[in-house]
């Protein structure tokens with residue numbers, strides 16, 4: 155589904171991603187771990203189009219996407235979430251979900267004036283899809299609530315709902331477990347497993363090793379911009395190089 159080859163991303167003289175290669179098989183949940191500053195977020199940003207690769211290639215479903223703008227990658231079916239969700243705080247949960255798909259008829263000025271029935275029909279469809287997606291993530295009863303009133307975990311679920319509106323094939327999830335209480339974390343993990351069973355592929359950055367061990371196989375370990383190893387959660391956990399990378403990271 156995704157093939158990353160010799161990917162390099164430099165900021166000035168700093169190689170945040172330093173020659174990384176891996177492939178993601180369809181219908182897998184792959185974990186991405188590594189100490190702070192290892193380059194995980196930069197790798198996500200480069201795959202999702204926020205950064206142009208310095209060199210190397212990225213292909214998604216056989217198409218080269220390296221250096222493409224984020225909206226094109228998004229519409230190709232590769233979406234990402236953020237470690238700290240960014241909903242529109244003063245809009246409701248439902249409105250936030252409805253905003254997600256681009257290219258709606260109502261976005262074009264002329265359509266508003268000349269194609270009102272088409273706009274209304276499309277809005278009805280988007281609203282219905284948003285309700286179904288919110289129902290799936292368990293936020294239906296909060297659909298009229300302002301997004302700013304949601305807890306951290308609920309905001310993560312809203313962010314998941316928003317990316318699901320795009321009907322993605324591959325989701326890059328940035329720390330789904332961060333700042334989430336244990337009850338909601340269990341809900342989020344259930345939802346991810348259900349989406350996986352429905353055929354969605356995931357790449358997940360996460361510091362919570364229990365979440366990684368329960369959901370992910372394989373796990374990629376990044377350290378200082380390089381892929382240190384990949385393997386099962388058990389293999390990664392017991393590999394002395396991984397321990398050393400983490401201890402080195404903490405000492406730094």
Ligand SMILES: Nc1ncnc2c1ncn2[C@@H]1O[C@H](COP(=O)(O)OP(=O)(O)OP(=O)(O)O)[C@@H](O)[C@H]1O
Pocket residue numbers: 165168170188189190191192193194195196197
């Ligand atoms: N836009 C940027 N400009 C300059 N340097 C950057 C930029 N983004 C990241 N870096 C640097 O690149 C390196 C990798 O950072 P990155 O955020 O990708 O690591 P990470 O593994 O996601 O860390 P964390 O687990 O703390 O989120 C760091 O040294 C960071 O300071």
